[in-house]
Amino acid sequence: MRALRISAGLAxxxxxxxxxxxxxxxFPGTNTGPIPDNDANGRVVSFAVSGLDGxxxxxxxxxxxxxTWVGDLTATLVAPDGIARLVVFGRPGTGRTNTSxxxxxxxxTYVFSDLGGPDFVPALLAIDDDTTLSAGTFRTTSxxxxxxxxxxxxxxSLRGVxxxxxxxxxxxxxxxxxxxxxxxxxxxxxxxxxxLDAISTIFADGFETVSAAAPELLxxxxxxxxxxxxxxxxxxxxxxxxxxxxxxxxxxxNIDWSIRENLGNGTAxxxxxxxxxxxxxxxxxxxxxxxxxxxxxxxxxxxGVGETGxxxxxxxxxxxxxxxxxxxxxxxxxxxxxxxxxxxIDDLAVFRAPSVAGPLQVxxxxxSDRTIGVVGTGNGVEGDQFAVSGFDYxxxxxxxxxxxxxxxxxxxxxxxxxxxxxxxVQFSTFVLGLTPDFIIPxxxxxxxxxxxxVSRTVAGNREWRTRDxxxxxxxxxxxxxxxxxxxxxxxxxxxxxxxxxxxxGSATPGASAFQVRTSSNTATxxxxxxxxxxxxxxxxxxxx
Numbered sequence: 001m002r003a004l005r006i007s008a009g010l011a012x013x014x015x016x017x018x019x020x021x022x023x024x025x026x027f028p029g030t031n032t033g034p035i036p037d038n039d040a041n042g043r044v045v046s047f048a049v050s051g052l053d054g055x056x057x058x059x060x061x062x063x064x065x066x067x068t069w070v071g072d073l074t075a076t077l078v079a080p081d082g083i084a085r086l087v088v089f090g091r092p093g094t095g096r097t098n099t100s101x102x103x104x105x106x107x108x109t110y111v112f113s114d115l116g117g118p119d120f121v122p123a124l125l126a127i128d129d130d131t132t133l134s135a136g137t138f139r140t141t142s143x144x145x146x147x148x149x150x151x152x153x154x155x156x157s158l159r160g161v162x163x164x165x166x167x168x169x170x171x172x173x174x175x176x177x178x179x180x181x182x183x184x185x186x187x188x189x190x191x192x193x194x195x196l197d198a199i200s201t202i203f204a205d206g207f208e209t210v211s212a213a214a215p216e217l218l219x220x221x222x223x224x225x226x227x228x229x230x231x232x233x234x235x236x237x238x239x240x241x242x243x244x245x246x247x248x249x250x251x252x253x254n255i256d257w258s259i260r261e262n263l264g265n266g267t268a269x270x271x272x273x274x275x276x277x278x279x280x281x282x283x284x285x286x287x288x289x290x291x292x293x294x295x296x297x298x299x300x301x302x303x304g305v306g307e308t309g310x311x312x313x314x315x316x317x318x319x320x321x322x323x324x325x326x327x328x329x330x331x332x333x334x335x336x337x338x339x340x341x342x343x344x345i346d347d348l349a350v351f352r353a354p355s356v357a358g359p360l361q362v363x364x365x366x367x368s369d370r371t372i373g374v375v376g377t378g379n380g381v382e383g384d385q386f387a388v389s390g391f392d393y394x395x396x397x398x399x400x401x402x403x404x405x406x407x408x409x410x411x412x413x414x415x416x417x418x419x420x421x422x423x424x425v426q427f428s429t430f431v432l433g434l435t436p437d438f439i440i441p442x443x444x445x446x447x448x449x450x451x452x453x454v455s456r457t458v459a460g461n462r463e464w465r466t467r468d469x470x471x472x473x474x475x476x477x478x479x480x481x482x483x484x485x486x487x488x489x490x491x492x493x494x495x496x497x498x499x500x501x502x503x504x505g506s507a508t509p510g511a512s513a514f515q516v517r518t519s520s521n522t523a524t525x526x527x528x529x530x531x532x533x534x535x536x537x538x539x540x541x542x543x544x
Contacts, residue, residue: 024060025051027174029192035067035178037186042074042179047194049080049174056165059158060195061088061112061176067187070124070133071101074143074179077158077194079165080172084318086161086293087239088112090143091181092121095150096264096494104128106187108135114159114343121153122226139344142294143239148264149494151241151294154229157344160292160367161317170196227448230392232294232339232346234442234490234498235287235539237261237273237316239295243490244268245514246287246538247503247531250280257298257538258531264494266516266526277314277322278302286541288337288390291317292345292367298538301334309334311348327365331355331382335541336362338390338399340421343368347399351387353380362389362401364421375401375424377417386544388439389421391450393469398422402452404544406435416452418469432467432474439544440464442489442498444519445475453498457483464500480517488539492526493518503537 029045036042045063059077067073074090093102104124110133112120120138127133144152162170178189235243242262249256255278261269278285278300287296295316302310309328314320325348328334332350340347349364362375377385389401400421407415414435418428433454440453446468453466462481467474478500481487485502492499497519506512512531518524531537 024195024197026193026195032189034188035180037180038183042177045176045192047174050171052167052170052198054198056162056170057199058197059162063192064109064190065106067106069185070104070106072180072182072185076177078175083169084161087143088140089120092124094144094146099146103130105132107132111137112140113137119155145240149241150496151233154294155344156294157292160345228496230397230448231450235296237296242494243492245528245530247535248285248538249535253279255280268528284334286335287538288346290346291315293317303330336389340364340399341366341368342398353382355382357381360385375419377403388441388544391441393418393450395449407431440487440489441542444498446470455487486537486540487543488537490539492516493520495520505533505535507533
């Protein structure tokens with residue numbers, strides 16, 4: 001039994017910051033014209049950017065586009081020398097059962113901005129087939145994945161990808177690559193401009209501490225996201241909406257990462273992407289989306305004294321460049337990151353439980369303005385509570401803070417309390433499972449809201465129990481995996497629900513494997529052989 005010293009409490013802390021922005025500068029695009037039909041090379045529109053004297057703060061793209069059947073198209077904005085890139089939109093409307101995409105037409109001038117109104121893809125899906133989308137300002141969206149998943153068309157962030165580029169990195173030739181992936185329907189790109197806002201070098205204080213937020217971004221934006229977008233797919237390192245098969249391995253003073261792309265049909269790509277990030281003797285492993293492109297970024301966290309803990313995040317949009325951010329301290333649980341402010345970019349977060357009686361709290365660093373948010377979850381010491389935060393449990397598009405603790409009435413049972421991550425208000429409390437149960441985050445049943453799933457070992461077998469956050473209904477226990485398996489989160493079949501999954505390491509060469517019981521076909525278990533005995537599956541980083 002764990003003794004509890006809990007008192008109701010809430011603290012919200014804001015540390016203000018300010019910067020000086022230079023006047024926005026607009027650069028015209030050249031090489032506009034017809035978009036080659038069914039051509040992977042597409043049309044490349046160029047922007048000659050010069051004169052910036054400070055880091056990029058924000059980016060806006062305006063393009064006059066005409067094309068029938070928008071589901072054929074992909075638009076990708078690329079900074080000079082390919083140092084950073086973002087899909088503006090890609091194959092809108094394509095998914096698990098739709099390989100053709102949305103049949104709406106383009107025929108106007110469209111502005112893509114983080115301060116836009118609706119996201120681009122939902123705006124297209126809201127109009128009738130073969131209807132032309134009216135001119136307007138839109139947020140960029142993630143790419144569709146024909147035949148794989150329905151996770152495309154979710155909001156992304158121009159600022160998250162391009163903000164912080166130095167003047168030396170941003171001055172040069174930017175490109176907008178327009179490709180058409182299917183024959184017959186045709187179109188063109190006309191007048192196109194790129195607008196960049198920079199931070200005055202007088203006030204800029206370095207790449208990692210640049211604050212590029214406009215005032216409008218300080219209010220929660222996530223509530224407008226489509227239902228399937230409120231929680232990002234865990235361990236999706238390829239951006240197709242499927243959790244991939246990813247392992248971390250101790251190798252001397254390095255952590256070696258290996259990624260095999262999930263093909264969504266019970267198999268994985270033969271090729272393996274490898275790199276080193278982190279130190280196995282000190283670092284915690286996680287994945288999050290620090291650049292807001294809805295592609296997972298490999299992450300490690302090193303403890304430190306007095307808020308000198310250090311996140312190292314390998315950015316998917318920056319060709320693997322590693323961003324280092326100081327946040328957190330020794331003793332914190334650093335696997336709590338999520339989008340608490342609703343700007344599409346994950347906020348670095350930790351759960352802090354003191355060694356002597358004091359406040360228990362989830363602390364996060366807002367990506368929108370670099371201020372610190374604090375959600376108080378009570379008073380106590382380390383071990384009184386376990387947090388599984390960073391997911392949206394109430395459907396408002398914002399990450400929430402959730403803690404597990406012993407129930408006051410029956411201490412052997414586990415009580416959960418949920419807090420709104422944006423304002424810290426507690427909105428739910430319930431009892432589920434036992435205090436030693438492991439928590440596996442995800443959306444295992446019902447809606448796209450994150451639910452609470454707990455797992456325990458009974459007679460050598462693992463039982464999983466889930467409570468639907470939207471309906472409060474607890475589902476019957478599911479038996480899957482055995483003692484020694486490493487339980488994981490993730491959506492491996494692309495249907496928008498999390499699957500029961502684990503990694504089983506083996507000393508026998510070739511016998512280590514991921515196993516997945518898919519939500520779309522519970523009668524079938526996928527087995528993907530990969531890894532070695534002591535490997536750590538990155539999709540297990542949020543299991544507590």
